[in-house]
Structures are given as C-alpha cells and as structure tokens.
Amino acid sequence: MTRIIDGNEIADGIRAELRASVETLRDAGVQPRLATVLMSDDGASETYVSMKQAACDELGIDGRHHEIDPDAPADELFERIDALNADPAVHGILVQLPLPDHVEKRRVLGRIDPTKDVDGFHPENVGRLVAGDARFKPCTPHGVQRILAAEGIETEGKDAVVVGRSDIVGKPMANLLVQYGDGGNATTTVCHSRTDDLKAKTRRADILVAAAGVPEMIDGDMIREGATVIDVGITRVDADTEKGYELVGDVDFESAKEKADAITPVPGGVGPLTIAMLMYNSVKATGIQSDVAVEL
Numbered sequence: 225m226t227r228i229i230d231g232n233e234i235a236d237g238i239r240a241e242l243r244a245s246v247e248t249l250r251d252a253g254v255q256p257r258l259a260t261v262l263m264s265d266d267g268a269s270e271t272y273v274s275m276k277q278a279a280c281d282e283l284g285i286d287g288r289h290h291e292i293d294p295d296a297p298a299d300e301l302f303e304r305i306d307a308l309n310a311d312p313a314v315h316g317i318l319v320q321l322p323l324p325d326h327v328e329k330r331r332v333l334g335r336i337d338p339t340k341d342v343d344g345f346h347p348e349n350v351g352r353l354v355a356g357d358a359r360f361k362p363c364t365p366h367g368v369q370r371i372l373a374a375e376g377i378e379t380e381g382k383d384a385v386v387v388g389r390s391d392i393v394g395k396p397m398a399n400l401l402v403q404y405g406d407g408g409n410a411t412t413t414v415c416h417s418r419t420d421d422l423k424a425k426t427r428r429a430d431i432l433v434a435a436a437g438v439p440e441m442i443d444g445d446m447i448r449e450g451a452t453v454i455d456v457g458i459t460r461v462d463a464d465t466e467k468g469y470e471l472v473g474d475v476d477f478e479s480a481k482e483k484a485d486a487i488t489p490v491p492g493g494v495g496p497l498t499i500a501m502l503m504y505n506s507v508k509a510t511g512i513q514s515d516v517a518v519e520l
C-alpha cells in the first residue's frame with residue numbers, strides 16, 4: 225500500500241518541540257521576534273507572508289510585518305533591512321521573494337545580517353551549508369529532510385534525484401542529500417530544464433524530489449517502483465473553486481502513487497514543513513542573538 229505522507233502531522237510535531245524552546249527563551253527574558261518584509265503586491269506572496277505571521281502567533285513568536293511600496297526605490301528596502309539588522313529586539317529577518325525587477329535580489333539577500341538570515345539565503349550561509357557546517361538550512365529542503373527522517377526513509381547509499389536547481393530549493397536540497405551524516409550520504413543527481421532524457425534520470429531515483437514548478441510534469445511512468453516521491457512544486461491553476469484556482473504539484477499524483485511506496489500530496493505535503501522550518505530557524509536565530517542555549 226502506498227503511504228500518503230501527512231505533512232501537517234509532521235509539522236505539528238516540530239511545532240510542539242519548538243513551543244518548548246520558545247518557553248525556554250521567554251523564561252530567560254527573551255521574546256523571539258521575526259520581521260517579515262514584503263515589497264510586492266502579488267497575491268501569492270501576500271498569502272505566504274500572512275501564513276508565516278500566523279505561524280509566529282501560534283508559537284508565541286513576535287511576528288512583525290513590514291511593507292514597502294513595490295514602486296519605491298531599492299534604497300528604501302535597504303534602509304529597512306539596515307534598521308532591522310541594527311535592532312537587538314529583532315532576531316530573524318525574512319524578505320519575501322520575488323522582488324520587483326528594479327531591486328537586485330542578490331544585493332538584498334547579502335544585506336541581511338547573516339546571523340538573522342532565517343531563510344538561509346545570505347552567501348555566508350549558503351557557503352556554510354555547502355561546507356557541511358550549516359547555520360540556517362533553507363526551509364523547504366530542510367523540511368524535506370525532516371519528512372524523510374519522520375517517515376524513516378533512509379538516504380544513505382540511495383539514489384536521490386532532484387528536479388530543479390534553484391537557489392532556494394533545488395541546489396540546497398541536493399547539497400543536503402549529498403552531505404555526510406544523517407539525512408545525507410545519498411548519491412545525488414540534479415536535473416533542470418536542459419537535462420537530456422529526464423525520464424531516464426528520474427526512473428533511477430529511490431528518492432525523487434520534484435521542484436520544477438511545472439504542474440504534473442512527472443507521471444507514474446517516470447517513477448521507479450517503490451520510490452519515495454516528494455513533491456515540492458506548488459502552482460496555482462485556474463479552477464472552478466471558491467478561490468478561482470487550485471494548487472497543483474509537479475507530480476501527477478494518481479499515476480505516481482501506483483508506483484511509489486511513499487508520496488507527499490499537494491497541498492498538505494511539503495508546504496506545512498516549509499513554514500515549520502522557518503519557525504525553527506527563527507527560534508535558532510533567537511538563540512544565536514541572545515546567547516541562550518535552546519534545544520533544537
């Protein structure tokens with residue numbers, strides 16, 4: 225029987241652990257605070273930020289939201305980041321992506337204090353991840369790692385295939401899978417839009433992570449019998465629903481589940497873990513900023 229992985233349940237377990245750490249910090253007189261910054265009027269970005277703020281509320285993290293007019297000069301964003309970096313009451317900073325075209329993403333990510341960089345996208349944190357000494361693991365790949373651990377899916381010696389090579393999902397995912405230690409030691413292949421004969425690669429995967437953003441591009445025929453399939457993709461597709469759209473993954477769930485041993489659904493798979501791991505990084509950042517030892 226194919227196992228349908230319940231991301232909400234795994235995320236609930238992580239949140240329960242984090243609650244204890246938030247208590248430890250508060251008992252030491254430290255109130256964790258996460259600043260989210262939105263410079264966009266895109267509906268999906270607004271939804272993601274409000275979900276992150278709601279997760280803060282639920283855990284007792286002080287979530288403060290900052291909005292910058294998407295037409296404002298880039299300097300306005302830089303000045304806000306500088307002020308948040310300098311504020312000792314702020315422990316974590318997250319700038320919601322994507323940014324407007326006139327704002328250079330790399331300059332923004334490099335401007336955030338790396339010890340407050342809860343997304344883990346600052347070059348120093350990317351370098352530390354690659355070096356096997358991660359400070360903040362990027363939330364989505366870290367969430368996938370936690371799913372595999374929670375489900376008892378061994379990565380060591382396995383063939384892992386990641387479809388997608390973005391800085392926020394594909395590359396850090398591949399990096400984590402290939403690292404020494406728990407959740408790593410996989411033989412990892414990274415595929416992208418220029419990959420020749422994608423099916424030949426995905427069919428080799430014991431663990432397949434789909435993060436291309438192309439709805440249902442991976443069907444059962446591309447999956448090895450008995451594989452674990454982790455669907456990171458989330459695309460809003462027009463649909464006759466109350467909201468006018470539905471969320472669709474990169475995997476054709478119905479045909480894939482005929483082949484897979486375990487599979488994440490969309491929604492309710494990786495998504496909840498991404499937010500849980502952001503909370504994890506926010507608690508970790510508070511520990512780093514305040515020198516309070518927190519169990520994580």
Ligand code: NDP
Pocket residue numbers: 364387388389390391392393394415416417418419422435436437438441456457458459494495496498499
């Ligand atoms: P990007 O668009 O930045 O990257 C997509 C990657 O997929 C690129 O490397 C691209 O290749 C590759 N790709 C695109 N089309 C194909 C194809 N036909 N065959 C093989 N590879 C392909 O997206 P993100 O990494 O930011 O996000 C990926 C998906 O994950 C999106 O649906 C996004 O919404 C979702 N997401 C979900 C999260 C969650 O919490 N569940 C969190 C973050 C993202 P190339 O580099 O050659 O262009």
